[in-house]
Amino acid sequence: MAITHRGPGWYWTTYWGDGHTASCAQGAPGAAAGQLKALWSAFAQARPAGARVLDLATGGGQAAAWLLAAHPGLLVTGADFADLPAERPEAPGVTFVSGAPLEKLPFADNAFDGLISQFGFEYGERTASVREAARILAPGGHGLFLSHHDQSAITQDYEARGRPFIAALVDRDPLRPARRVFDLHRRGASATALSEAEARMRSAVAKAQDAMANAPPHAEVRRHVAYLQALAAEPARFEPSDALSRLDTLEAMILSWRLRYEAHRRAMMDEAGVQALAARMAREGLVVQPPTPYADGVGALLGWRIDFAKPA
Ligand SMILES: C[S@@+](CC[C@H](N)C(=O)[O-])C[C@H]1O[C@@H](n2cnc3c(N)ncnc32)[C@H](O)[C@@H]1O
Helix, strand or coil: CCCCCCCCCHHHHHHHCCCCCCCCCCCCCCCHHHHHHHHHHHHHHCCCCCCEEEEECCCCCHHHHHHHHHCCCCEEEEECCCCCCCCCCCCCCCEEECCCCCCCCCCCCCCEEEEEEECCHHHCCHHHHHHHHHHHEEEEEEEEEEECECCCHHHHHHHHHHHHHHHHHHHCCCHHHHHHHHHHHHCCCCHHHHHHHHHHHHHHHHHHHHHCCCCCCCHHHHHHHHHHHHHHHCHHHCCHHHHHHHHHHHHHHHHHHHHHHHHHHHHCECHHHHHHHHHHHHHCCCEECCCEEEECCCCCEEEEEEEEECCC
């Protein structure tokens, strides 16, 4: 996929434009989807018909779609700072607003009767995001966030996939020597310079491969390393400008993956972190229930459940 535009949230735009259409919790361990759907369906059914509900950091809009499926009388909007299509077939009836940072939301004061977020709100800068959430929720309105827990099955799964990715493709950085080889080819460099550069590429790719040796299966990182191995094995088979352009794309994909991984690490909360978030919400005038761990149907921890309301 060509990555041409790097506006705010570009590293999430690449994710949502790359076939991850439903949710980043998709494929989470355990019976996650059923339990997530149950959470949002119950929230939707407790709202009156005509209530305006906003799904913050909506991504593929999975939670927003579940709200509307459970209660078609709601007016549901999904907002995210990534570029999303205005309508998505997976979330019929939901209005999507792109370019909407949590820290500066493009909505009027008191614009919504309900606020939700599924693994999204915690990604924002906390002070500004909480202020914005409190501003756009109407008096008498209710909210529910499900936020990343540092011990959840999703976090552990993400870590298990992230570590080998970072070790193989970021720490070993096999792209730089690969790029050097094809740059030299393109410039018609001497045979000696080429063979030295090719030896460095082979060594870097072998180290990347070693870094994955004990890693759990992760299709994306394996695919990237397999391509680099093919380049290193027979560079002369590849047209240099094609290889360089594919390496550019690969570099952007790796960077966007790394930025999402780092964002997740900043977003997840331990007990103290979620208590601090709840206290901040209370300081902005919201009435917040004590956050509780939320588990799926087979007992796998999914995240922190944060229920809140704005006094009428
Ligand atoms: C883990 S995904 C969750 C998406 C969706 N709610 C779901 O459950 O699948 C996090 C989402 O937060 C969005 N996001 C991250 N930081 C943001 C910010 N500062 N402002 C608005 N959206 C943000 C990303 O674009 C991404 O769609």
